[in-house]
Amino acid sequence: MDFGIKDKVAVISGGDSGMGRATAKLLAAEGVKIALIDKTNDELNTTAAEINKIGEAISVTADLTNLEAVEAAKQQILEHYGTVHILVNCAGITGSTKEFLSLTDEDWYETIDVDFMSAVRLCRAFIPSMQKEGWGRIVLIGSEDAVQPYTDEMPYCAAKAGILNLTKNLSKAFAKDGILINSVSPAYIATPMTDAMMEKRAKEKGMSFDEAIETFLDEKRPHLELRRRGKAQEVAAVIAFLCSQHSSFVVGANYRVDGGSVATVG
Numbered sequence: 001m002d003f004g005i006k007d008k009v010a011v012i013s014g015g016d017s018g019m020g021r022a023t024a025k026l027l028a029a030e031g032v033k034i035a036l037i038d039k040t041n042d043e044l045n046t047t048a049a050e051i052n053k054i055g056e057a058i059s060v061t062a063d064l065t066n067l068e069a070v071e072a073a074k075q076q077i078l079e080h081y082g083t084v085h086i087l088v089n090c091a092g093i094t095g096s097t098k099e100f101l102s103l104t105d106e107d108w109y110e111t112i113d114v115d116f117m118s119a120v121r122l123c124r125a126f127i128p129s130m131q132k133e134g135w136g137r138i139v140l141i142g143s144e145d146a147v148q149p150y151t152d153e154m155p156y157c158a159a160k161a162g163i164l165n166l167t168k169n170l171s172k173a174f175a176k177d178g179i180l181i182n183s184v185s186p187a188y189i190a191t192p193m194t195d196a197m198m199e200k201r202a203k204e205k206g207m208s209f210d211e212a213i214e215t216f217l218d219e220k221r222p223h224l225e226l227r228r229r230g231k232a233q234e235v236a237a238v239i240a241f242l243c244s245q246h247s248s249f250v251v252g253a254n255y256r257v258d259g260g261s262v263a264t265v266g
Contacts, residue, residue: 004245028055
């Protein structure tokens with residue numbers, strides 16, 4: 001299927017691994033020019049080198065909690081490509097998993113700054129370019145946690161609920177400019193973030209990594225009907241659709257890629 005986005009320019013945060021990397025590769029195969037943003041250096045450059053074998057990519061190192069760094073990243077990307085048509089914000093952390101009464105203000109601020117405010121800063125940075133083009137696609141990454149919260153991930157859940165609200169608000173504000181904004185909500189995807197969660201679980205419970213996954217599914221994700229971790233490529237496929245010309249009547253929507261993990265229809 002031709003996605004109709006050849007030669008468009010896409011900014012992908014959290015692009016050094018996981019869903020960001022998978023999305024970048026898929027879009028690059030469609031002829032999209034990629035700008036990868038992440039805090040890392042080596043992994044980011046490695047991913048850019050991989051993408052350059054199938055398309056075109058640059059790597060931009062930036063801490064998205066720092067407004068000056070975001071502005072510098074914007075300038076670097078615009079100087080290189082001239083414009084931006086697509087933004088996919090995959091940057092995120094699990095954040096503190098302490099019980100509520102043990103969470104400090106700093107625990108809340110850190111998670112919200114990375115998981116919510118990074119999206120705010122990137123949208124503010126690149127929407128003007130899309131307005132000039134009269135065409136844009138933005139995909140923000142939510143989570144099952146936004147609508148089915150877990151008490152051991154409260155800051156993360158709150159931040160991701162904010163992402164869904166932000167998506168809807170932005171979609172209403174900028175659809176008139178030809179910018180279609182939607183969110184994708186994954187659940188328990190095989191990424192470095194969930195790897196770290198399972199490694200911690202395995203160590204705490206004295207079990208293997210695979211046993212940590214199986215017991216987590218049984219105890220923490222009983223509604224995940226497919227009984228496995230999702231693949232980054234499975235999320236990337238939905239993101240790529242929302243970045244394409246084929247999503248031309250999709251505005252302010254939230255697409256779940258969760259294996260059935262959310263138990264309700266709401």
